[in-house]
Amino acid sequence: MSRIQTRFAALKKEGRGALIPYLQACDPDYDTSLELLRAMPAAGADLIEIGVPFSDPSADGPTIQAAALRGLKAGATLGLVLGMVRAFRETDSETPIVLMGYLNPIDSYGPAEFCFDAAQAGVDGIIVVDMPTEEADLLDAHAREAGLDIITLVAPTTSNSRLFHVLRDASGFVYYVSITGITGTNSASAADLEKALPRIREATDLPVAVGFGISTPEQARTASRIGDAAVVASALIKTMASTLENGQATERTVPAVLKQLEGLAAAVRA
Amino acid sequence: MTNTSSPLSSPLANSLRSGPDDRGRFGIFGGRFVAETLMPLLFELDEAYRAAQADPEFRKELDYYLKDYVGRPSPLWFAQHLTEELGGAKVYFKREELNHTGSHKLNNVMGQILVARRMGKTRIVAETGAGQHGVATATVCALFGLKCTIYMGATDVERQKPNVFRMHLLGAEVKPVPAGAGTLKDAMHEAMRGWGANVSDTYFLVGTVAGPHPYPEMVRDFQSIIGVEVKEQMAEAEGRLPDVIVAAIGGGSNAMGIFHPFLDDASVRLIGVEAAGRGLDSGKTAASISRGRPGVLHGNRTYLLQDKHGQIEEAHSISAGLDYPGIGPEHSWLNDIGRAEYVGVTDDEALEAFQVCTRTEGIIPALECAHGLAHVMKIAPTMAKDQIIVLNVSGRGDKDIFTVAHHLGVKL
Numbered sequence: 001m002s003r004i005q006t007r008f009a010a011l012k013k014e015g016r017g018a019l020i021p022y023l024q025a026c027d028p029d030y031d032t033s034l035e036l037l038r039a040m041p042a043a044g045a046d047l048i049e050i051g052v053p054f055s056d057p058s059a060d061g062p063t064i065q066a067a068a069l070r071g072l073k074a075g076a077t078l079g080l081v082l083g084m085v086r087a088f089r090e091t092d093s094e095t096p097i098v099l100m101g102y103l104n105p106i107d108s109y110g111p112a113e114f115c116f117d118a119a120q121a122g123v124d125g126i127i128v129v130d131m132p133t134e135e136a137d138l139l140d141a142h143a144r145e146a147g148l149d150i151i152t153l154v155a156p157t158t159s160n161s162r163l164f165h166v167l168r169d170a171s172g173f174v175y176y177v178s179i180t181g182i183t184g185t186n187s188a189s190a191a192d193l194e195k196a197l198p199r200i201r202e203a204t205d206l207p208v209a210v211g212f213g214i215s216t217p218e219q220a221r222t223a224s225r226i227g228d229a230a231v232v233a234s235a236l237i238k239t240m241a242s243t244l245e246n247g248q249a250t251e252r253t254v255p256a257v258l259k260q261l262e263g264l265a266a267a268v269r270a
Numbered sequence: 271m272t273n274t275s276s277p278l279s280s281p282l283a284n285s286l287r288s289g290p291d292d293r294g295r296f297g298i299f300g301g302r303f304v305a306e307t308l309m310p311l312l313f314e315l316d317e318a319y320r321a322a323q324a325d326p327e328f329r330k331e332l333d334y335y336l337k338d339y340v341g342r343p344s345p346l347w348f349a350q351h352l353t354e355e356l357g358g359a360k361v362y363f364k365r366e367e368l369n370h371t372g373s374h375k376l377n378n379v380m381g382q383i384l385v386a387r388r389m390g391k392t393r394i395v396a397e398t399g400a401g402q403h404g405v406a407t408a409t410v411c412a413l414f415g416l417k418c419t420i421y422m423g424a425t426d427v428e429r430q431k432p433n434v435f436r437m438h439l440l441g442a443e444v445k446p447v448p449a450g451a452g453t454l455k456d457a458m459h460e461a462m463r464g465w466g467a468n469v470s471d472t473y474f475l476v477g478t479v480a481g482p483h484p485y486p487e488m489v490r491d492f493q494s495i496i497g498v499e500v501k502e503q504m505a506e507a508e509g510r511l512p513d514v515i516v517a518a519i520g521g522g523s524n525a526m527g528i529f530h531p532f533l534d535d536a537s538v539r540l541i542g543v544e545a546a547g548r549g550l551d552s553g554k555t556a557a558s559i560s561r562g563r564p565g566v567l568h569g570n571r572t573y574l575l576q577d578k579h580g581q582i583e584e585a586h587s588i589s590a591g592l593d594y595p596g597i598g599p600e601h602s603w604l605n606d607i608g609r610a611e612y613v614g615v616t617d618d619e620a621l622e623a624f625q626v627c628t629r630t631e632g633i634i635p636a637l638e639c640a641h642g643l644a645h646v647m648k649i650a651p652t653m654a655k656d657q658i659i660v661l662n663v664s665g666r667g668d669k670d671i672f673t674v675a676h677h678l679g680v681k682l
């Protein structure tokens with residue numbers, strides 16, 4: 001079983017959903033984000049999503065875009081992000097790591113080389129925001145060979161018939177983009193989720209993570225119960241950004257994010 | 271399906287005009303690289319566009335607006351004084367600057383707004399660089415009473431004030447985008463986001479032959495009227511095909527519009543002129559084909575200005591309409607198969623051509639097409655007097671007089 005399968009199976013036994021916090025690699029610098037990454041499992045992260053900085057993150061809101069630009073300014077490259085995962089794996093061999101990013105840096109790195117190197121570094125899954133099912137043949141075979149899950153995104157606009165199409169070969173888990181807007185700008189209601197999840201479960205047996213627009217402990221709890229996991233991104237990055245001085249980390253940075261994460265974790269476990 | 275495997279089943283099987291394939295690809299370029307949220311919208315658009323194409327009523331309606339509202343056909347003008355001054359090939363201008371709103375942009379906008387109306391959309395979002403596409407979009411929204419939001423880079427808002435004011439007068443909301451360098455790339459992002467956030471009632475009216483399939487194909491089809499008219503007008507004026515066609519390229523819609531009907535006429539050289547900015551090797555350029563490499567941005571695979579890690583670089587050009595780090599995917603393909611040539615012209619060369627055109631022909635061209643003219647000025651003198659060049663004068667330069675004055679050290 002993959003790390004992702006093992007983790008979801010264990011949580012199912014516990015009878016709760018997963019909390020998936022997000023951090024942008026190298027935001028605001030390599031050391032701070034690695035420190036945060038290493039501390040996240042103890043603070044309640046069940047899986048961790050690492051954003052790979054890209055100059056033009058077209059599906060992300062201003063909060064994540066600003067984080068990506070800080071990461072790039074701090075020297076983030078795809079290679080460095082893989083190095084960060086390798087460093088994380090020295091102390092944690094169990095928490096699944098999913099990279100989320102855009103296609104062009106992967107394309108530039110080389111799809112086959114990337115999949116191989118990512119799996120070697122200890123990455124479990126990848127989410128490529130601007131690679132829909134129709135274009136996924138670019139990475140599919142390489143990812144399969146390397147043992148990486150390509151996490152499939154589905155949206156409120158994805159029709160029932162299309163759900164079956166895009167989820168046919170899906171692996172790992174399914175990421176439900178719960179609003180049609182950009183990250184961190186809006187949120188789906190419990191009623192929206194109650195309506196959407198059965199539709200998705202008709203088409204797949206994989207766990208369903210709910211993301212985009214989840215910021216409060218209450219929302220995380222709701223999403224992790226109706227779905228199988230809640231992804232919290234912009235809210236954590238906003239907290240991190242509020243602790244920075246002139247774009248640099250301060251001694252408040254890591255503790256502030258971890259404290260918020262603990263609050264989210266408590267709600268998910270309650 | 272636009273591509274077929276059997277040469278017997280399609281008259282276009284051996285044509286360069288049959289692309290894209292059913293994945294929206296021109297060779298390796300093009301495609302549909304967008305978030306899942308937008309995919310169903312692209313399918314919906316594709317279906318609506320195919321239905322419109324197949325409906326004679328749509329063509330009739332479009333022809334009506336093109337003739338009586340846009341003012342087509344646009345003239346083909348023999349630029350006699352410029353020809354004499356250059357002392358070589360005969361230079362003709364395709365006068366797209368005479369269209370309503372002052373550029374070729376309205377050809378595409380008129381087509382797409384009729385598609386949007388067929389789809390029952392009530393709100394239009396669009397990106398704009400120089401503001402020409404924004405003005406054209408705001409214009410048809412005024413005409414049809416549709417809500418209109420135009421995304422424009424903050425830098426461009428500053429350097430294209432007259433067009434911003436025009437859009438306001440036309441009732442459009444102009445949203446300045448401060449992100450990045452505040453140019454067309456940033457405006458494109460925000461427009462895609464604005465579309466993604468309001469998918470049910472909103473139509474994204476793309477202004478150039480780029481973006482996810484079917485936009486590059488659809489915009490090209492609507493702009494192809496330029497080349498179709500040139501072919502007829504040239505037959506009438508000279509009784510033959512031109513030797514060279516020159517057009518400036520940002521995203522590449524005016525160039526694709528004039529090139530496409532000539533793709534299968536092998537004797538016609540097609541030259542796209544990219545903005546070299548301060549020079550192709552200055553690091554301050556917008557020449558995506560000359561100085562970029564293939565990658566994925568804004569929904570398509572195409573030549574992009576990017577660093578070795580795949581991060582997109584900022585483009586630079588004196589012309590806001592050319593200030594974009596990518597190019598339409600069909601141009602990338604035409605470059606790779608060698609059917610079209612792509613060259614660079616600097617800010618300074620464009621400024622010089624701008625003045626020459628104004629002085630010799632009494633036509634103030636947009637800075638965009640001044641780039642094309644600058645290349646015509648390089649090659650015409652090397653050609654025989656019985657040879658013919660057609661330049662696509664894609665827009666008028668009234669919007670650029672402030673920029674030009676600034677660069678010439680004149681205070682207005």
